[in-house]
Amino acid sequence: xxxxxxxxxxxxxxxxxxxxxxxxxxxxxxxxxxxxxxxxxxxxxxxxxxxxxxxxxxxxxxxxxxxxxxxxxxxxxxxxxxxxxxxxxxxxxxxxxxxxxxxxxxxxxxxxxxxxxxxxxxxxxxxxxxxxxxxxxxxxxxxxxxxxxxxxxxxxxxxxxxxxxxxxxxxxxxxxxxxxxxxxxxxxxxxxxxxxxxxxxxxxxxxxxxxxxxxxxxxxxxxxxxxxxxxxxxxxxxxxxxxxxxxxxxxxxxxxxxxxxxxxxxxxxxxxxxxxxxxxxxxxxxxxxxxxxxxxxxxxxxx
Numbered sequence: 001x002x003x004x005x006x007x008x009x010x011x012x013x014x015x016x017x018x019x020x021x022x023x024x025x026x027x028x029x030x031x032x033x034x035x036x037x038x039x040x041x042x043x044x045x046x047x048x049x050x051x052x053x054x055x056x057x058x059x060x061x062x063x064x065x066x067x068x069x070x071x072x073x074x075x076x077x078x079x080x081x082x083x084x085x086x087x088x089x090x091x092x093x094x095x096x097x098x099x100x101x102x103x104x105x106x107x108x109x110x111x112x113x114x115x116x117x118x119x120x121x122x123x124x125x126x127x128x129x130x131x132x133x134x135x136x137x138x139x140x141x142x143x144x145x146x147x148x149x150x151x152x153x154x155x156x157x158x159x160x161x162x163x164x165x166x167x168x169x170x171x172x173x174x175x176x177x178x179x180x181x182x183x184x185x186x187x188x189x190x191x192x193x194x195x196x197x198x199x200x201x202x203x204x205x206x207x208x209x210x211x212x213x214x215x216x217x218x219x220x221x222x223x224x225x226x227x228x229x230x231x232x233x234x235x236x237x238x239x240x241x242x243x244x245x246x247x248x249x250x251x252x253x254x255x256x257x258x259x260x261x262x263x264x265x266x267x268x269x270x271x272x273x274x275x276x277x278x279x280x281x282x283x284x285x286x287x288x289x290x291x292x293x294x295x296x297x298x299x300x301x302x303x
Contacts, residue, residue: 002023002024004022004023007091008072008093009021010082012028026038035096036094036095037092037094038093040090040092042089049091051133051134052092052221053092054129054130054133055223057070058223059118062198065215066217067219068094068217069095071093073092074090076091097219099209099211100210102205102208102210102241103210104242105244106215107241107242108248109215110216110218111244111245111247111252112252115248115249118197119197119199122197123198125196126196127145127148127151127225128142128144128145129142133201134222135273135276138279140222148226148227149187149189151224156272159175160172160175163278171286171289175289178268181297186300187268192227192257194256198225199230201224203231203234204237204238205235205238206240228253229265236266237270237273268292268296271293
């Protein structure tokens with residue numbers, strides 16, 4: 001096995017002064033039996049490393065133990081010396097979680113914790129986040145917005161701006177109509193009164209699991225402060241999160257009023273992920289995005 005990079009040993013020796021460590025990227029093992037997740041990026045990956053660390057730190061404050069704890073992150077130079085933010089290569093060190101798929105029981109615990117802890121953690125600066133984050137490969141510029149309608153409109157506008165191919169002209173046109181006709185009405189802050197709360201941001205089944213004690217764990221976040229229901233959308237798009245999660249979640253955090261528009265809001269929020277997947281993968285996701293747009297536009301006719 002290769003030697004453990006010095007930048008990690010510096011932090012590990014503070015955690016376990018008498019331990020020995022072995023390294024096989026991205027897993028670090030200690031002679032004590034503990035395991036750590038460690039990775040080093042390229043100079044072009046600075047924003048992604050910052051985004052992941054800041055998202056996980058926020059989630060760990062809101063719901064300790066629900067995400068792997070970040071133990072160290074930053075930048076270093078070729079001589080393994082800590083450097084100024086943005087200088088050198090980024091590194092990341094966290095707990096290592098040995099996970100399996102969520103069971104119905106752990107999904108129920110997850111639903112309660114997401115509602116009572118993560119989605120009850122309110123932001124003080126409005127809707128958005130203090131650094132850009134990444135939903136998959138797509139950079140979310142974030143920033144801060146005074147209303148959820150303005151924030152969500154900016155998210156959709158950002159995705160539409162990536163669809164530059166002429167083959168997406170009809171999709172972009174319909175997307176602009178959604179921005180004009182649907183978002184200002186469905187997310188009107190005078191009708192939909194919501195607080196900015198912390199969300200995971202990419203909460204599909206592949207970013208969830210349970211540890212060896214049967215406790216839920218989530219990872220690979222794209223966090224921001226948003227409407228809590230936005231966090232539930234992609235799980236429905238791909239499935240895989242047991243139904244007990246949604247049932248338990250809404251016991252602790254009821255659907256926002258007007259409740260009769262919950263399904264329409266869900267369609268609008270799922271649209272974000274269809275558009276994002278169109279940006280990244282293209283293909284059938286574009287037709288899925290267009291179907292969602294057509295449904296929303298029928299519900300909010302011109303004028």
